[in-house]
Amino acid sequence: MAVYTQVSAEALGDFLARYDVGELVSAKGIAEGVENSNYLVETTQDRFILTLYERRVNADELPYFMALLDHLAAKGLSVPPAIKDRNGVAIQRLEGRPACLIKFLRGVSVSHPTPAQALVAGGALGQMHRAVEDFALDRPNSMGAQTWQALFEQCGRDLDRIHPDLYDRVEEALDQVLARWPTDLPTGAIHADLFPDNILMLGDQVTGLIDFYFACTDLRAYDLAVMHGAWAFDSTGTDFFPATGHGIVSGYRDAFELSEAELAALPVLAQGASLRFLLSRAWDWLNTPADALVTRKDPLAYLRRYDFYRTFDPATTLQGVNADPFLA
Numbered sequence: 001m002a003v004y005t006q007v008s009a010e011a012l013g014d015f016l017a018r019y020d021v022g023e024l025v026s027a028k029g030i031a032e033g034v035e036n037s038n039y040l041v042e043t044t045q046d047r048f049i050l051t052l053y054e055r056r057v058n059a060d061e062l063p064y065f066m067a068l069l070d071h072l073a074a075k076g077l078s079v080p081p082a083i084k085d086r087n088g089v090a091i092q093r094l095e096g097r098p099a100c101l102i103k104f105l106r107g108v109s110v111s112h113p114t115p116a117q118a119l120v121a122g123g124a125l126g127q128m129h130r131a132v133e134d135f136a137l138d139r140p141n142s143m144g145a146q147t148w149q150a151l152f153e154q155c156g157r158d159l160d161r162i163h164p165d166l167y168d169r170v171e172e173a174l175d176q177v178l179a180r181w182p183t184d185l186p187t188g189a190i191h192a193d194l195f196p197d198n199i200l201m202l203g204d205q206v207t208g209l210i211d212f213y214f215a216c217t218d219l220r221a222y223d224l225a226v227m228h229g230a231w232a233f234d235s236t237g238t239d240f241f242p243a244t245g246h247g248i249v250s251g252y253r254d255a256f257e258l259s260e261a262e263l264a265a266l267p268v269l270a271q272g273a274s275l276r277f278l279l280s281r282a283w284d285w286l287n288t289p290a291d292a293l294v295t296r297k298d299p300l301a302y303l304r305r306y307d308f309y310r311t312f313d314p315a316t317t318l319q320g321v322n323a324d325p326f327l328a
């Protein structure tokens with residue numbers, strides 16, 4: 001459960017009084033998520049999400065995220081903009097943390113996406129990339145390829161407390177991936193964390209894209225690679241579901257464009273994405289206080305994905321499987 005900051009009823013009542021949203025009826029901490037504290041807030045008028053920003057979200061960067069959400073919403077995408085108070089202010093403070101009241105979107109995130117759901121989800125990413133072609137703001141990727149070596153060194157030999165040889169494995173993998181990291185592919189605003197838990201769906205329809213707090217300017221195809229890894233495996237990273245992986249890439253291509261160069265780079269981008277989530281999960285695994293109300297995510301599930309993508313990478317000597325995981 002991700003509730004790092006407790007919000008008292010009194011503080012929440014005072015906070016809501018700044019808005020035209022009615023009176024507080026109830027507030028419940030939301031179990032899902034690992035980065036921020038989220039509450040489902042019900043008032044006499046509507047439901048809202050209350051987010052208090054923790055950990056990796058820098059308060060100075062909230063205006064970028066809010067501008068991106070406003071831009072996407074203005075283009076007709078189903079994303080949740082922050083509600084503005086009576087003075088037009090969206091970014092507030094509550095219980096000592098930066099906080100926003102966010103539009104509630106219908107839908108649920110699927111745990112076992114079907115190929116049909118992957119197709120529409122990949123399409124939603126393509127629509128997002130199209131919609132930001134005229135988005136003017138930039139934000140460097142705070143979890144991008146240039147940051148992985150430092151995060152690896154911060155984890156250090158403690159990685160071997162998670163799994164014997166993990167330090168050596170990651171060191172070698174980083175050398176391999178960073179040496180081949182592409183720099184000449186199209187860039188734009190990317191979501192960078194479009195896991196199934198960040199897409200709300202009803203049946204085979206996407207009803208919302210949420211959790212844009214890793215959004216940044218980076219390679220568009222990297223966003224697709226992140227999504228492929230997050231959607232096309234079981235949660236342990238052991239079983240690969242080819243039709244789901246194909247659905248993500250096909251849906252994206254139907255909605256937007258994917259050049260031959262981007263397609264060719266997907267294996268190394270997916271390896272890099274695997275290392276990115278392996279490292280952030282490993283850091284959290286080693287540093288989350290025992291009493292935190294959050295479920296830590298398994299770093300090794302991304303070591304398995306890395307091994308999978310490495311096997312498919314034509315640039316390595318470790319081939320041996322014929323099927324292409326990205327194309328049908």
Ligand SMILES: Nc1ncnc2c1ncn2[C@@H]1O[C@H](COP(=O)(O)OP(=O)(O)O)[C@@H](O)[C@H]1O
Binds near residue numbers: 002032080
């Ligand atoms: N705008 C929203 N509408 C409906 N539910 C939401 C919304 N934003 C977040 N949620 C719910 O809260 C959960 C956690 O939100 P998320 O932004 O993923 O948290 P975190 O940033 O901590 O990972 C989501 O899985 C979803 O259930």
Ligand SMILES: N[C@@H](CCOP(=O)(O)O)C(=O)O
Binds near residue numbers: 032197
């Ligand atoms: N998706 C990341 C962790 C970030 O959590 P989220 O709930 O904000 O998506 C992972 O699975 O490691």
